[in-house]
Amino acid sequence: xxxxxxxxxxxxxxxxxxxxxxxxxxxxxxxxxxxxxxxxxxxxxxxxxxxxxxxxxxxxxxxxxxxxxxxxxxxxxxxxxxxxxxxxxxxxxxxxxxxxxxx
Amino acid sequence: xxxxxxxxxxxxxxxxxxxxxxxxxxxxxxxxxxxxxxxxxxxxxxxxxxxxxxxxxxxxxxxxxxxxxxxxxxxxxxxxxxxxxxxxxxxxxxxxxxxxxxxxxxxxxxxxxxxxxxxxxxxxxxxxxxxxxxxxxxxxxxxxxxxxxxxxxxxxxxxxxxxxxxxx
Numbered sequence: 383x384x385x386x387x388x389x390x391x392x393x394x395x396x397x398x399x400x401x402x403x404x405x406x407x408x409x410x411x412x413x414x415x416x417x418x419x420x421x422x423x424x425x426x427x428x429x430x431x432x433x434x435x436x437x438x439x440x441x442x443x444x445x446x447x448x449x450x451x452x453x454x455x456x457x458x459x460x461x462x463x464x465x466x467x468x469x470x471x472x473x474x475x476x477x478x479x480x481x482x483x484x485x
Numbered sequence: 486x487x488x489x490x491x492x493x494x495x496x497x498x499x500x501x502x503x504x505x506x507x508x509x510x511x512x513x514x515x516x517x518x519x520x521x522x523x524x525x526x527x528x529x530x531x532x533x534x535x536x537x538x539x540x541x542x543x544x545x546x547x548x549x550x551x552x553x554x555x556x557x558x559x560x561x562x563x564x565x566x567x568x569x570x571x572x573x574x575x576x577x578x579x580x581x582x583x584x585x586x587x588x589x590x591x592x593x594x595x596x597x598x599x600x601x602x603x604x605x606x607x608x609x610x611x612x613x614x615x616x617x618x619x620x621x622x623x624x625x626x627x628x629x630x631x632x633x634x635x636x637x638x639x640x641x642x643x644x645x646x647x648x649x650x651x652x653x
Contacts, residue, residue: 387488391593392533395496398589399503399522401582406507408575408582414512414557418519421550422503425526428542432533443621446535447630450622453538454637457545458644464557465648471561 392433400426411478413467417460424456488532493597495532498525500590512558520551537622 399422406419428449435445467477474481499522506518523546530539626634 387492387532390596391492391496392529394589394593395499395529398500398586398593399526401586401589402500402503402507405579405582405586408578409507412512414554415507415515418515418554419507421519421546422506422522425523425542425546428538429526429529429533432530432535432538435535436533443618444625444629446538446618446622447625449530449535449538450541451630451633451637453541453545454641457550458640460550460553461644461648464553465651467557468560469651475562477561 389433389437392429396426396429396433398426399423399429411480413477413479416479417463417467420463421456421460424452424459428452489597491528492532495525495528496593498522499529516551516554516558519554520547523547523550534618537619 403419403422403426406422407416410416410419431445431449431452433445435443435447435449438445470482471477502518502521502525506515506522509515509518524543527539527542527547530536530542
């Protein structure tokens, strides 16, 4: 009954996760939840990189290496974003992103 | 067949918990759901033959990132979220994204139960060999992408130095 798993399965899963993250970014007002949604999008991109690294005839596995770079970039982005959030929070005392319009 | 038996439940977990994470009003529940999603994504990497990526995913996204976010939640008064008012362009983006998610889930289910033809293009699957993958990754890091690797090292160092300096 079940097909073998191919490139399309992973790409569709990455697509769904990316769209979910996009919805989270658009829907949420809470900065932490927006950051979590951005991490979902980064994870989806990593799934795509790894999928193409495996399924394309590329023995250097470049997709795997790009995914590792992307994980590092995601961690850096989160650290900086949380630092900026905390710096703004000390001034505004709120996590609602609409209250930071004048920053 | 074994891959399919692992892939479909993992994909279901990722979809359900990611949706729960963005819809949950309590930020802590949202974070816990996100941890589940990140760990399940690590399993997807393992299925793709990227064991190294899976370990890094579990270590950074499964442990380090949630700890950072949990600390941010603890140090601030971020508990619950207010209702979001979705209007205009945001409503259009949400409706389009929800429709695309629904179509993707339907298509994934259809190819799972053989209702569609499935993939149109033939794909080339590389014969997995863990030693060859590790060899290729280390070779890529230290020869082909050595400049990018060093730039990322400098970037990480700059972030650590900058945040430490400003945290005084």
